[in-house]
Amino acid sequence: MKLSDKIAAHPAHRPFYTFEFFPPRTDQGFDNLLTRISRLSNLDPIAISVTWGAGGSTKDRSLDLAGITQADYGIDTILHLTCTNMVPGLVDDALRTAKARGIQNILALRGDPPRGQEHWTPIDSRFSHGVDLVKYIRSSPEFSPHFCIGVAAYPEGHPDNQTDDDVNFDVLKEKVEAGADFIVTQLFYDADRFLHWLERVRREGISVPIIPGVMPIPTYSSFLRVVNLCRIQVPPSIMIDLEPIRHDDQLVKEYGIRLAVDIILKVTGNGDIRGVHFCTLNLEKSVQLVLERLKWAGGSPTTRNKLIADSPVPLPPISELVVTPTTATSDAAAALTSKTTVEIEPPGRGEINNAATWDDFPNGRFGDYKSPAFGAQDQWGGLGLSVHPVHPDWGNPATAEELTDLFLRHLDSKAASTPFSSSPLSAESQTILHQLKALTRGGLWTVCSQPAVDTLPSTDENFGWGPRDGYVSQKAFIEFFCTEEVVDKIEKKIRLSGGGSVHYFAANLQGDFRTNVPEDARNAVTWGVFPGKEIVQTTIIERESFLTWKEEAFSIWTEWASFYPPGSDQRTMLDEVRRTRWLMSVLHHNFKNPGALWDFLVDFYS
Numbered sequence: 181m182k183l184s185d186k187i188a189a190h191p192a193h194r195p196f197y198t199f200e201f202f203p204p205r206t207d208q209g210f211d212n213l214l215t216r217i218s219r220l221s222n223l224d225p226i227a228i229s230v231t232w233g234a235g236g237s238t239k240d241r242s243l244d245l246a247g248i249t250q251a252d253y254g255i256d257t258i259l260h261l262t263c264t265n266m267v268p269g270l271v272d273d274a275l276r277t278a279k280a281r282g283i284q285n286i287l288a289l290r291g292d293p294p295r296g297q298e299h300w301t302p303i304d305s306r307f308s309h310g311v312d313l314v315k316y317i318r319s320s321p322e323f324s325p326h327f328c329i330g331v332a333a334y335p336e337g338h339p340d341n342q343t344d345d346d347v348n349f350d351v352l353k354e355k356v357e358a359g360a361d362f363i364v365t366q367l368f369y370d371a372d373r374f375l376h377w378l379e380r381v382r383r384e385g386i387s388v389p390i391i392p393g394v395m396p397i398p399t400y401s402s403f404l405r406v407v408n409l410c411r412i413q414v415p416p417s418i419m420i421d422l423e424p425i426r427h428d429d430q431l432v433k434e435y436g437i438r439l440a441v442d443i444i445l446k447v448t449g450n451g452d453i454r455g456v457h458f459c460t461l462n463l464e465k466s467v468q469l470v471l472e473r474l475k476w477a478g479g480s481p482t483t484r485n486k487l488i489a490d491s492p493v494p495l496p497p498i499s500e501l502v503v504t505p506t507t508a509t510s511d512a513a514a515a516l517t518s519k520t521t522v523e524i525e526p527p528g529r530g531e532i533n534n535a536a537t538w539d540d541f542p543n544g545r546f547g548d549y550k551s552p553a554f555g556a557q558d559q560w561g562g563l564g565l566s567v568h569p570v571h572p573d574w575g576n577p578a579t580a581e582e583l584t585d586l587f588l589r590h591l592d593s594k595a596a597s598t599p600f601s602s603s604p605l606s607a608e609s610q611t612i613l614h615q616l617k618a619l620t621r622g623g624l625w626t627v628c629s630q631p632a633v634d635t636l637p638s639t640d641e642n643f644g645w646g647p648r649d650g651y652v653s654q655k656a657f658i659e660f661f662c663t664e665e666v667v668d669k670i671e672k673k674i675r676l677s678g679g680g681s682v683h684y685f686a687a688n689l690q691g692d693f694r695t696n697v698p699e700d701a702r703n704a705v706t707w708g709v710f711p712g713k714e715i716v717q718t719t720i721i722e723r724e725s726f727l728t729w730k731e732e733a734f735s736i737w738t739e740w741a742s743f744y745p746p747g748s749d750q751r752t753m754l755d756e757v758r759r760t761r762w763l764m765s766v767l768h769h770n771f772k773n774p775g776a777l778w779d780f781l782v783d784f785y786s
Contacts, residue, residue, distance in 0.1 A: 181256050182328035183227055183285045184361040187389050187454070195448060195476050196226040196455035198258065198364075198391065201462055203230065203241030205728050210241065214248060216464055221253050223468065223477050226455065229258035229287060229364075232274075239274065247281035257283050258330060262291025263307035263316075271307065271316070275323050287330040287364060288313040288355075311355045318359035331360040333390070335368050335377040339411045349384050356386050364457050367393040367406070369414050369439070371446035378452065392447050395459040396466040397436025400426040408603065427638060427645045433466060440470045571597060578749035580623070583757070587625045591617050599736050600627040607642045615778040616658075618785040624660040627733070630705070630719075632656035632771040638708060645718070650710035656777035657705055657721060657767040661733075666784065667694065667762050673783065682780060685726045686764040689734045697723065703767055721767060730763050 190196050199220060204210045217228065230246040232238060242259065250257040259278050263271055278286070290310040307313060310331055317323045333352050337345065352363070363386075368374050374392060381390065397403045400422060407414055418439065425431040447453050458467045471477040573595035577583045589595040591613060596604055609616065612631045620626055631654075633643050638650035645652060667686045674682045674696060683703060687693045697703070706719035741754035768777035 184328050186226055198227045198229055198457045199225050200229045200459050203238050203245045213462055217249055220464055221255055223471055227256045227258050232260040232262050243277050246283055250282050258285040258287050259283050260287045260289060262289045263313040264291045266304055268304040279326050285328045289332055311358050314355050314358040314360055328361045329359060330362045330364055331355040333363045333365045335365050335374045336413050353384055353386055356388055362388050363390045365392045366410055367395045367459055368412060369418055371443045374447055391455055391457045392453060393457045393459055394440055396440040396470055397432060398461055399429050400432050428647045437466055437469050441473050576750050578753050587620045599740050622784050624662045624784060626658060626660045628659040630654055630657060632774045634772050646708045647710045650708050652708040653771055654706040655767060655769055655771045659765040661761045662764055664762055667764055681769045684766045686762050687730045688762045689758055726765060733763050734758055
């Protein structure tokens with residue numbers, strides 16, 4: 181059924197909600213997500229949405245997931261569809277497949293910006309913006325009668341244009357006039373700012389239903405990542421509240437639930453907003469708890485006043501969750517207020533990734549590959565690290581030496597990012613800066629690392645995470661791109677002098693794979709011990725997750741090269757790197773000796 185028709189027929193006194201999922205990267209995660217969706221369907225969402233990877237990179241999995249939820253679970257499905265960076269014909273193929281599977285709702289998005297410079301546009305030139313996709317569907321006798329079309333809106337301004345409100349409103353109005361039936365907003369955390377934006381939207385004559393995007397904060401690091409990617413403005417009061425609990429996932433999660441309830445009550449209090457869109461990150465517990473506290477679960481009739489009147493215990497202020505006194509100032513709050521880049525915590529910190537807690541926390545690329553949330557994405561379905569337009573800090577490298585210089589400038593904080601690292605070097609990695617620079621100068625382009633730590637307090641400023649009164653430890657590892665010759669030398673040294681303490685994974689574009697790790701072994705490289713809890717493992721390095729990341733890592737080289745015309749020095753060099761380099765991860769198990777890994781790799785220093 182078309183979402184616009186469902187909303188029109190929905191009882192005015194009964195709030196509705198939609199759930200957003202992304203297609204997991206592994207078959208095991210996909211199967212486990214279907215089980216999760218089956219459970220969440222009991223909450224009676226009006227629809228489920230499925231994201232679409234940049235350039236159609238998740239095409240098959242997105243269509244499969246959307247088709248199953250539509251046909252097998254009987255839930256109306258909204259298929260996200262991006263139009264830029266799509267090869268000619270792919271949009272038609274996706275629309276025809278969706279139609280054949282009974283999907284009637286499309287969320288038409290621009291997706292990643294078009295590739296390249298003014299003289300190089302290797303994409304379907306018909307699609308540069310979301311409005312182009314709306315117009316295309318509405319102009320098609322084949323597609324227009326079948327599909328209900330939604331579009332995205334950005335209450336705080338589009339990430340590419342946060343300064344000119346008039347332009348943003350003109351773009352939104354153009355999409356609606358082109359035939360959009362409903363609007364889904366990017367997530368936000370400032371309800372007052374959203375309501376001000378809503379008033380302006382209605383004054384502009386836009387009358388279609390608006391569904392605000394809501395994401396309960398899952399962990400502090402995931403929250404910062406989404407905030408940075410989407411350029412969301414967070415009220416300083418929220419950052420101040422989060423500061424003293426930022427290393428305790430459970431407290432952050434509880435805070436996020438209460439904050440989401442508070443935001444939803446505010447934005448639905450005027451009668452205009454009748455439902456919300458939950459960005460789930462493929463998790464379920466937070467969303468379920470939000471709906472239960474709202475008394476919306478199962479579609480029960482509830483209004484804001486009834487919720488407050490019926491609650492056996494009044495909803496406490498958000499600030500009451502923070503019970504630990506602190507005199508620390510909030511650098512993160514100051515950074516967000518000044519619109520500077522907030523450093524994203526290193527992989528695994530504060531993100532519990534074992535199977536028993538799949539329902540609780542995000543499961544990034546160092547988590548359990550069987551989790552539905554493995555490799556969590558941003559709201560509109562991006563695959564995590566994505567090149568997008570070539571960043572000015574990267575220059576236009578045409579030689580391996582210029583690539584080495586880029587990686588060194590990132591280590592020296594002279595480049596804010598690389599195509600493989602979306603944020604500056606973390607404070608944790610600053611402690612091994614000398615070793616990282618030495619390896620990079622030797623041609624081992626480092627993309628991820630962590631130092632060894634032996635039993636530090638969980639409140640440690642650089643390494644701490646989890647509840648107070650605990651202790652954390654971690655093993656040193658490093659991941660880099662290198663030549664096959666380097667792989668051979670490291671393998672030989674591990675055989676001769678590794679003593680069983682050094683494990684590695686290495687793979688190239690062609691599918692060649694080497695390791696000394698047993699097939700089913702999993703290396704927990706970050707863990708914590710806390711009062712009254714089992715040992716918590718937050719960073720896991722194992723075969724499947726490495727190979728999944730390897731596919732993405734080499735696709736980034738492909739994407740980067742595509743910004744340059746065929747035959748150019750830059751494209752020729754980047755293509756050569758993609759074909760000849762290996763991705764390698766090396767781990768040392770002796771976490772008692774902080775120099776063990778670096779001493780082992782000393783032969784590769786320059």
